[in-house]
Amino acid sequence: MTSPHKLEWVRTPQQARSRETLERLLDAAEAVLAEGGLEGASVSEIARRAGSSVGAFYARFHDKEGLLRYLFERFDEQAEATAVVALEPARWDGVPLREALETMLRFLVDVLHEKRGLLGAMLTRMPTLPALGLLGDRLLGRVSGLVLALLRARGATVDRPDPAAAVRTAVWLVFGALELRAVAAGHAKPRESDDDVAAELAELCVRYLGLVEPKPAKRSDRRPPRPKARPRTSTRQTTEQPS
Amino acid sequence: MTSPHKLEWVRTPQQARSRETLERLLDAAEAVLAEGGLEGASVSEIARRAGSSVGAFYARFHDKEGLLRYLFERFDEQAEATAVVALEPARWDGVPLREALETMLRFLVDVLHEKRGLLGAMLTRMPTLPALGLLGDRLLGRVSGLVLALLRARGATVDRPDPAAAVRTAVWLVFGALELRAVAAGHAKPRESDDDVAAELAELCVRYLGLVEPKPAKRSDRRPPRPKARPRTSTRQTTEQPS
């Protein structure tokens, strides 16, 4: 809400009441998208689910496109903020690389499944909205950079001529596969368990990147991993920095 | 046209003239899907592009849903038939595994890009049409089986506890990543060249599966690879067996 460029997509609320309405509309939109896809997400349905009205919707957004753009941009911001927190080297002090990878990937499986409605909508809109592709590209680049930094901070070596490019490809592979899985899933549970998928993707990273970690110093203060940060639920903005 | 279950989605044409109209409608539908996605693919637009009329459309299909189901099923059949031909061990006699992989993956990049409209539509419809997910699952299983058979026929070893599962995962990764790339691309050219992508995916397969091929027998009749089979353009059915 504080970033000024968002004024393009949403009419800034002036009172607490309308801010709440806005949040409810956003939550409802994501819920409806997850259940019925873009086709089931009519403005009246979104308003109904939010316990609001069509008029209230248009008091907040210039048009339906505005809602979608706002949701996409918010997703991008939340994803990046979460990645920054999750990939901070300090968070994984004393945790073996493979375990760290698995924990992160398991988390990613859940997030992408939760956001499958939004992801599906983004995929649908991508051919028409080239800016969306750029958004995805930017996020991919940002996450890859963070992963590379994390690996370097741990002193892990990547057995590839161009580690940066290889990491980028690995991130792309993981996102592509999980996005396909999440969007294709619908409500049905896929055949492989989420844990198995996370473990396999960790295996993929280790093998594809040729990851080797230096022997850990046998410190006695090895802490167990702290629980991973969850992305903010859509009722709050996630622009604050990681602590 | 010969498989009887298709009668559900399409009204079998009786004359050559109407068969041609049907083909033109199908081609137009794919073209329109590729350009404007599901949203741009109205019945009147499809008919217009086919140089036909709305009435002619409904003479062939019960409804719009019928067209989509037919296209999806035809894609599935063509994909499977192409996979059978492309993954036949004899085709790759004397070709090193890595080169074979790269050639096949390069081909896959092109096909998925060509079919990006249809793939996008399938992704959009998947949450609503659970049958589509099953279709994808079946194809994934079938292709994985063929890949595994090809590897075995060549005497290549897979350094994984459960080779079948690992191959399946690899196929899933490749499809997911390429589908994301193709659908997200729209008309813009992605940053990495198609050749680079194919090479990287080959690297992925070799490393992730721990592929090792036995030294080739130094036969003098080592033939160069025959050109890969192209999938049939939509003006012909692809139910014939590989020669």
Add this chain to the structure above:
DNA sequence: TGTACATCAGTGAACGCGCGTTCACTGATGTAC
């Protein structure tokens, strides 16, 4: 604190547009004798 007024927020019926679908009709093809 109380009152008057301006602005913000929300409501839901109404409108117009584009879509999927139908249908009365015309033209082309095949068949019987």
Add this chain to the structure above:
DNA sequence: TGTACATCAGTGAACGCGCGTTCACTGATGTAC
């Protein structure tokens, strides 16, 4: 081969429905004095 009829194929205007969007109106909140 020619003619009469039946069926197949195609046309495009018309219909109805649901969608996105607007707007006249009511209610809530904030502010000036």
